[in-house]
Structures are given as structure tokens and as C-alpha cells.
Amino acid sequence: MTRRGKTVVAAVLVLVAGVVGFLMWGRSSSSVFDQRSGSANYSVHLTIDSPRVGDNTVQLDVSDLSGTPVKADEVTVEPVMVDMGHALTPTTALPAQQGNYRAEHTDLPMAGRWELTIAIRRAHTTERVTFALVL
């Protein structure tokens, strides 16, 4: 085989390996955890940029069922380590913009399955929305 022939064979092999690799791993999710859920009266959009063991910042967009941002009296994040049945001290999410809340320093101290319950308090009524997250 000529040198050019070898080069072409090598290129095809690399291409096949690359495409197979892309098919296997190329569809893994990006590093932003992004989920929507809701309760009877609220719709909640939760995002965590690069969820990791340790300190996380939970971003919350809270709206009513028609999509209007909600100004709540208090929004807290209540993390539970599901595998251990262990609840952590809730962190308070501070209002950033209209309907947008940020819970900084939400500590998730180990890998595994977590449930983040978002408690929305408004006019002496609390509604809870739960999100499942695997670290």
C-alpha cells in the first residue's frame, strides 16, 4: 500500500472511531441542571450551573400558572439526601429580579440522589415543589 493509501485508511478509521464515540457519549447532558415543575398555583423553573458536591447556587424562576412572575414572601431550598434519609438546613433564596430567586451556598455534601424541595411562602400559605437531582 502506498503512503497515501495508508493515510486514507488511517483517516477512515479515525473517522469511524470518532463518530462511534460521538454516538456513545456525544448526547450526554450539558453541565447545567435545568428542570421545570410546579404545585397547585406556582410554576417553578430550577437551574443549577454545574451541579457539584459542595457549594451550589440554585436559581429559581417562580411564576403563577399563567406565567406571571411571582413575588413571594419567602422562598427556601430544602435539600434532602434521599439515600441517607438526611435533611439539611434549608437555605433561603434571595430575590434577584422579578420572580427570580438565588439560593447561594446550597451545600450538597455528598454524591448520590438528592431531592430539592422548594418552599414558596406567600400570604401565609406555603406550597412545595420537589426536584430530583443526581450528583
Added chain:
Amino acid sequence: MGKGIRRLAVVGLVLVGLVGVSGVARADGAPVGADVAVAQTLGPRELTVTIRRTDGAPAPLHVDIVSHVGDPVGILRVRTVPPGSRPTSEATAALTTGATGVDLTVDRFGAWELELDDGTNTARIPFTVPQRVVPAWERVVYGGFVATGAFLLVALVFAARGGRFVLVPAGGVVVSLSVAVTAALLSSTIPPPTTQNVARPPVSLVVSANGLTTGHPTNLVLSLTDSATGLPVDDLLVNHGALVHLMVMTPTGDLVHLHPVRVAPGDYRVQFTPTASGTYPMAAELARVGGGTQLVRAEVQITGTTVDSKRKSDGTVEAVEADALTAGNPVTLTADFTGPDNLQPWLGMRGHLIIVGPLPSQAVWAHVHAMTTPTVNSLGSQPDETVAAYPAKVPFTFTFPEPGRYHAWFQSERGFEILTIPVTFDVGAAHDTTR
């Protein structure tokens, strides 16, 4: 034709073969999920709600609602609600005894709630519209075989023309085939991803009611919380055809078998009409994600005058050997619901036996099943409630753990009527020592 053009043709064919891969894999998606049948005691009605399997989303969703003898005739509004959104579809069912079907739609994958509204009471049944996820190994196997085919075609063309470049697609055939076969052989060792394999803690149950007096229907409010965190429990699985089976024993020894409806996470309600004053012991049977079935006990106190309500018995019960009723010995109790062999499965079983005893301690609350056998009509799958084909005699085998007096209720269904045979057993002390 120049060599450069030929090379380009090879690369082009390779790419076409590989790009086609993902489309093939996705189009091969088989239906996923299963029908979900949930018993719901909504207001005065005992309903069985069957949410049929959907194929994809957006898709139509068919829901069958079975109403039983004694349920009032009326209109039920049924809605599909995604969490945090308004209902996406609504249908009305005119309930009469038997099955009524409604057609709704779902427009996305994931978690949903089916809302049942009879004008006074509302139930929200969680269900999932599952999305078929093609595992990585499957994509590789399909991709490998498709690429092999493409390389083979190219190799044929090159072989016919002669020349050394046939080695290029031939090499591709070997590589693609190796990848596909290796992935296929290894696939059996790759477990499907699951997030439901760790058992959850037990639940705590608080049952409360306002103004419970005899003769008046009242809502029992069941609050279910996680015993490890105290948070509401919202991961109940459909267990033997219901989210929660609530068995209530009246002071006069009757059984009320109810299926509380979910109103909100951890908040279940059920309408109940007490008939005598006294203590009503009850047990809730439920299952959480990843865990087995749990039985949680509670009781409520009722005051008021006794309302005549002693229920008739719908048959007789005989023990195979009368003297076999001793503690520690399995005994087969056959309930004879009399009449033709046309019993229907209720809650997925052709018979239920609830045992409470020994009196007065009630240390044992048992729920024994007589399972259905697949019928010819149902083509090997478990039949639903509309199959009326089971013998009137239903055998149950149970080992009474302690001697004493037990209340027992045998239940089945015929003509959409729930039948109950109440019996009291006296179980003797064990003859032999069991080790």
C-alpha cells in the same frame, strides 16, 4: 474519474451510512410504559380509573373509569395537568355502573397529573408519560451494522473497478462489524439505568377528621410524612391497584375498604360515613419508591347514636379441614360467593381477604390475595375489571400466627358490585412447637 473524486465518494458514502444511524435507532422505538389502574374513593363513589398507555407525546390519552353498584350517577370532569401549568385537556364522563371511557391528550413527556373533579371533591392521580431512551450500546450496535453495510457496498464498487483502494472500505467493514458485535455481546452486562433502587424510610400517618358523627359522610384527612425528614411523602407507587388502601374496622365488626384520593403531595382524603360510636381502628397499606409495602396503623374516635347498617353477607366460607384452624398451620379458606362463575377481578385480584385479630389486641392485620390467572380473552396479560370469568369459589391460604378470635372479610366483585363475606374465626393454639 480522478482519484480525488473517488476518495470523496468513499468518504461521502461513509458519512451517509453513519448519519443514517441515529434515525434508524430512534424510529425503532417500541411503545414503553403500561396501563395504570388506580382505585379511588372519590366522594360517595368507588371508582377504578385506568390510564391507558400512551405512545409518545403529543398523543391521545384514553382513560377508562369503572363505577360500581351503589355509586351515584353523575358527571365527572377529567383533566390532564402538567405540573405547574394549567390543564391541557378536559373531558366529561357521564358515570353509570360499569366502564366509561374518555379521551384526553398529553403534549409532553414526563410527570403528569390526572385530575378527577365531581364538583365537590377533586383527586389528582400522578402518572408518567415515559420517553423511550435509546441506550448508548444500542446506538453503537445499529450504527456499526449500518456502517458495515455501507462500507460493504463501497467495497463492492471499488472491487469491481480494481485497484488498491478497495482496502479502505474493506477495513471499514472489519472495524464497523467489530464495534457492532462487541457492543451487542457486552450489552447484556450493562444494567438499565435506574433511580429507584434505594428504599425510602417508613411513612408517618396522621388521620384527622372534623365533626365525625354517625350517619353523616365526612372526609378523613390522611397526612403522610417521611419518618426521616418530616416532609410530605409524594412518591407512592400504585400498589395492588391503589395508591393507598385504607381498611377501617367499625366497632360493630364491619370492614370498610377505602382508597383515599390524592389532593396534594402527602395529603390524601376519603369520604367515610361512620355508623356506630366508638373506636375505629384502621390500617393504610401503601408502597414507596424503592421500598416494599408498608402497613401503617391509626384510629379515630366517633361519637353519636348507632345507625342501623349491618351489611348482608354475600356468601359463605369453609375451611378445608375444620380442625386445621390452629396457629402456625397454613389453612385454606374457600369463600363461596354462590351464583355463576362470573366474578370480576377487583384491584387486580379475583379475591381479597382482610384479617384482623386476635381480638382485642388486633396485633395482626393481614391482606391475603387470590390472584388472577391470565384468561384466554386477555391474551396472556393480566385481565382488567371488565373480564367476568372467574369461579364463584375463591380459595385463600393463610397461616394464623397467634391463637385467638379473628375478624375476616372476603371480598370480590360481580356485576360491578363489590361483594363482602364477613366471618369470625376462632383459631386454636398450635399443637406442635415450631422451630
